[in-house]
Amino acid sequence: MKEYLELLWTDYTLQVITLGTAILGATCGMLGSFAVLRKQSLLGDAISHAALPGIALIFLITGTKDSTTLLIGALISGLIGSYWINGIIKRTRLKTDTALGLILSLFFGVGILLLTFIQKMPDANQAGLDKYLFGQAATLVVKDVWIMGVVSVISLIVTLLFWKEIKLFLFDTEFSKTLGFKTNTINFLITSLIVIAIVIGLQTVGVILMSAMLLAPAAAARQWTNKLSVMVSLAAAFGAISGVIGTAISASQNNLSTGPVIVIVAGVFVLISFIFSPSRGLLFKEIQKYQNRNDLKLFKTLTFMHEIAKTHENIEHPHAIKILNNFQGFTKRSLEQLQQREWIKLQNNMWSMTHKGFNAAQDIHLMGEDE
């Protein structure tokens, strides 16, 4: 760890890579939130796979391995893929998942085919395209990070500018149409941003795992908030942190492949969020269930006591604990808990109801009548 920090301080390449993965994580987290809320989580997966043939084709045409040129190819074929997906959904009776699966496998198949073809070419300048399958952060150079930076700033500006329209579109598309907003334009805007984010991430994370960069931070962020702006910001933060931690782990562990490590770190965020989130987490739900059950037990006992107490003029009149015996549902512990809440007083095998307890019992009674 200490070695890594020293390295981060001195090693220029590592600085560039860390910055790149952080920017990428933030952008993907932000835009991924929109994909998740649109219930189009798999769109990213289809688009990233659809980008592969574009990379291979551009290489075949230009013969260059310059990352910017290749990514333009990825962008074009990614956009064609998403355009076809929309076309299939609109023009045929096939459902969205079928359209996504179809385009994903078709484009990816063609991409792999072209890669194999390229590998067999009698040309020395051919190897290395397969890094776009799983990504290789180590190949990031300053120019790549600049492109990522520009793309993320543009995404941020567009998001801020059209925040209101995006939110309305995500929540209620038909309503936004009746207000006169061009929903096709908003849809195009969001999809384009997602495609661009995917394309700039291909070099680092690769086509196969790219969708996880979009989904994992957003899924984790959703657990912690009920506000869209907070969710998007949190997703961006989770994405950036995943990028930085992932790069650190991969750099300090014999250059483990960066893409998968980043994705696993993001996955850990998801896991932690699912368990520990205060309102939606599994742990919280279990605790709440336990508390409810316990409360219910206490209420039962209290209601029984209330039935007895209200027959007396003085409700604080003491009664023997024994008379509760024919009523199953109290234990020594539950009586103590009732005393802790100041609903009853306990004195030598006798209990007496307090005014507070009497009122509480009446409230429970009213609650029951509401149902």
Place this chain on the structure above:
Amino acid sequence: MRASSDHIAVQVDDLTVAYNYKPVLWDIDLEIPQGVLMAIVGPNGAGKSTLIKSILDIIDPIAGSVRIFGKPYKKQYQKVAYVPQKGSVDWDFPTTALDVVLMGTYGKLGWIRRPGEKQKKSALEALEKAGMLPFRDRQISQLSGGQQQRIFLARALVQQAEIYFMDEPFQGVDASTEIAIINILKELRKQKKTVIVVHHDLQTVPEYFDWVTFLNVKKIATGPVKDIFNDDNLTKTYGINYKVAINQ
């Protein structure tokens, strides 16, 4: 029933809609006079929601035209408010009740401009009218079905429109929400607004509405409730079992 053309809020001519070659609405002609409270009734699959959605340009018809106060809908966005079916959105969306109501102001704001104090004030007023003010900061998934319906109504109210379209607002709501909705309908009537409601409960039609359209793919009848809400039209719309439907 013959109103002069100045007072026609919605005019539908020869409207035909089909899903996958199966006609859902067939050659609908409809004139809705300004200021009426109209129920659209008909059995399941009669095309009631589709009719509203085609008028609102959400669905593209294969034939026919729609005019709102004599002009195409594209020029009249701001005169129309819409309450979709409650089930049409994901209520787990990360937002609050007030925020959803504010969305009703977006149309008049247009692109990019954000809602300000003025919009917030009218959203709060609408929440008040719908009896939802205490819940304004509540996350929308933590509202009951009836409360969610009232949020949608409040959102339509802030649109300050001339014509209100509501798709089954009474669907699965409790008594208090039903009363809140009726009060809002009455207030809209007082303001001479036109209200068009997809409605399922035939028994309450004469009580809540003054105008009615019977629909079953084709338009069966349209006019004042007191004139045309009768056995004959109910039978034509629902088939012979309409009495069972009413008595249930």
